[in-house]
Amino acid sequence: MLSRTADNLFWMGRYMERAENMARILDVTQRLSLQTHGGAHAEWTAMLALLCAEEAYAERHGAVTENGVAAFLTLDRGNPSSIWSCVRAARENARSLRATIPVEMWESLNTTWLALRDLDETALQQRGLREFSDWVKERSHLFRGVAHATMLHNEAFAFTRLGTFLERADNTTRLLDTKHYVVEAGGKDNDPAAAYYEWGALLRSAGAFRAYHQTYHDVITPARVAELLVLRADMPRSLRFCFDKVTENLTALAEGRPLESERLSGEFGARLRYGRMERILNAGLHDFLEEVLDRIAAVGLQISRDFLMIV
Template identity: 35%
Template structure:
């Protein structure tokens, strides 16, 4: 498979996953802000959303203060924001168009329809009263494309690159959300590991669609250490770090079988996967959750770079 085609499928999947994750994060930020009693606390919640998405610097170059509609419109649709949800959907469609002969009609049509629906939905500033409906539509459209990939594509290298893109993005997103929870949302690092503010922890789980699954497994007990273990080490949860790396490893193995050899990226995936399976949450907390997550994020970035180099992606 040509590097340009592999790059297109990989980034199509990454941008769609990122758009869905961002919509989930905005939804949580919105509901978290509603629970805060004063303007400063509400603005802090919106600042944390910008920090998690890595858009705080760009935002502050254009705006001062963190008023709700200003923040979520910047993340959703601002033309000066290269990381906006609308730009992600545009990028996903552009990549899908590049590889249109390599994907099924169902995948192309789902991606193109998502772009058309969201282009119209985000053509004008989003009001607070309609924010929930807009975010729901973004999640829905991303999931429809993912469903088309899963339901219509051959299990070949195209499918493998799409899945690898999805789970590299997902692993990075979950790690960043968990890291920001500890170092932005909590009022003091002295409270790390405490039972402080169960509402925030519940919202954290909602941001990765894990609130109900965690409740089923833990009888509703909101324990920060248990939540960290769930999001990092529970292989049953499809947005955990270990689940994401297991899927990356599986699809990387598919590429090795199809191409007849392994690459540096295979070694990186195997090493991180083995480390995750060998760790306990106690060991993670002993060495420092923040330090572990920062190392994980850096390793995932290196993995993405290795995949691009090994399979000759074209920027």
């Protein structure tokens, strides 16, 4: 396969997943902010920090407000990580892939883009943020479903999946760190009643609320939520699951060649496979999550070296 094609597939997968993740982050932030009484904007500030987007936001919208951040994350054309920009980027990548991806896949992505392109701020507000987030998630599910059901499960599919799972790992990591940033931004800490709702909101935004109860049959505790989203092999948004998928796809692409990207991903996957939650929590969840982000970046970089820039 052409290196450029592989690059387009990888980023198509990443951007579509990123659009979904933005919707999820938006969703959890809104849920959290509904629980704080007194109108502090800690959650919204925290979210910007989580995305490393405080400066970019301030430049475009000034003071942090719910509407401002919502606009910044949804339809802001100047924000490269807004849902608008992500879907556009996914679609632009797909446009270069017209000869590679199935027609149904292009049509689905193009339909998503056309609907989003024609949406303005007023229409979005009428529709409601929650409803819009649900729509984005649905379109992303559709994207993956169409990919799964219509693409040949070959190299092209593997590159798309790589993008999806690397991006998802990134998102889960950031979601798990929400609490850390909320505290940093001046939010309350150590209030057990609030903690229940906060972690509950996080689970819901990861689509894992029911999975939690089916797994633990018990009250929501931070340690278990972390375990579910970091170490569980059967939880599709957990870091363990994502790293396993990344490694699996790299192994398929390597076809027996020794590839550094596969090693980097597999090595971290082994830590997740054999790690214990207490150890991670004792050493500090935030530090651990920072390390995960570094490893995701390293794997991403190495993927380009292994497949995209060889002559």
